[in-house]
Amino acid sequence: MTAPEETIISVDPDSQRRLRERGLDYRIADMAVDADAEGFLRADSRGFLDEDPTDAELAQARETMRARRNIGVYDPAAGTWPIATVNSWVTPLTLPGGEVDMWAISSVTVAGTHRRRGIARDLLEGELRAAARAGAPVAGLTASEATIYGRYGFGPAVPVMRFTLDTARAGWAGGEASAGRLVYADKQTLADDLERLHEASRSHRSGQIAGWRGRWQRMAGLAAGDKEAAAVRGVRFIDADGAVQGAMAYTLAELPGGFRSEMRIRSIITASDEALRAIWRFVVQHDLVTTARVDLRPLDDPLPWLVADQRAVTAEVHDHGWLRVLDIEAALGARTYSAPLDIVLRVEDPLGFAAGDWRIRIDESGRCRIAATSASPDVTLGVVELSTIYAGGVSASQLAAAGRVHGDGDALSALSRAFLTAPAVLLGIWY
Incomplete structure (x- = not known):
């Protein structure tokens, strides 16, 4: 199923009827219509407590949203912006031995002025019914709040690891450098590398989904409105045959009192163990860095086994990918x-x-x-x-x-x- 197909699936009639009975209009927000696009995107930013987006941010986000099925709930008494939003698209979900079409759900917001009126229930149940009509066997989402989605049948199926590394204490124990080399990458090259490597490697682990261009632009510091954009740096690992096998996007934030910094890793994507070891060595041995932080790592990441003092690695497991079986x-x-x-x-x-x-x-x-x-x-x-x-x-x-x-x-x-x-x-x- 391709992106344009799910964008034309109509809104769920049951949710539409229930919301209409409360005086609310539940409809597709058309990204080809300026007023629809701006209202949806500004309401989405408001719902996630972000700053009001600039025109440049709106234009960039609009390109991503064109490939999705965007739905707003409108209250005629509350202005032209929707008071609730949701969007969805079909993406391949990697599974052991293959993949399946997954109905991805995002941008779930309800305005603070309209909470506790059952609007979120109509949005989520409407998405599940739409997914079932479209023939998607599974729905999925990532959640900013962990207590909401179980009531709709979603389970926290893909746990991940968050690492905090005391680099001053850790010490490298992962052996000598490989035959490949690690080099710095400009932001555009970094975005290209992350995109290509994710697509090349996502079939290796169950739970992964396909990415999109705007995601890699954001990781690489190319997203409009990114306050840390100027601080984003990137490295890429090139193996002995000249192939790029890994990339990392990160920022450095100076710590008070001592000319030392914290490394905040935005993304690490590798297509080989050799590349992952090289990137972790770069992190552990980076000059003037005392702490490194990274999220969304697999539970079997080898980092604790690459350092001399495992107590220098703080590992926190948390929920991330939520799935919902439909068929x-x-x-x-x-x-x-x-x-x-x-x-x-x-x-x-x-x-x-x-x-x-x-x-x-x-x-x-x-x-x-x-x-x-x-x-x-x-x-x-x-x-x-x-x-x-x-x-x-x-x-x-x-x-x-x-x-x-x-x-x-x-x-x-x-x-x-x-x-x-x-x-x-x-x-x-x-x-």
């Missing part, structure tokens, strides 16, 4: 699995998309067959929990220990073995 047969059939399985799964879904009793058979090759069944369930779980384990980054046994998945112990262990994947899941961008 259970298409979703589970789109990936491969790590072990054979033959169980009956009962899925409870208050919104009805994935609810039912399902016989899941996974053969020795890791391929899955799934069908509705009347047999008694071996394991019972909610759609939130199914969505959480779907990409292979969270164990069903861990959720069972938390009282969120129920069933026979052997069946739970088998379910965990089948769904877990290596390398660790990752979502390296926000959307």
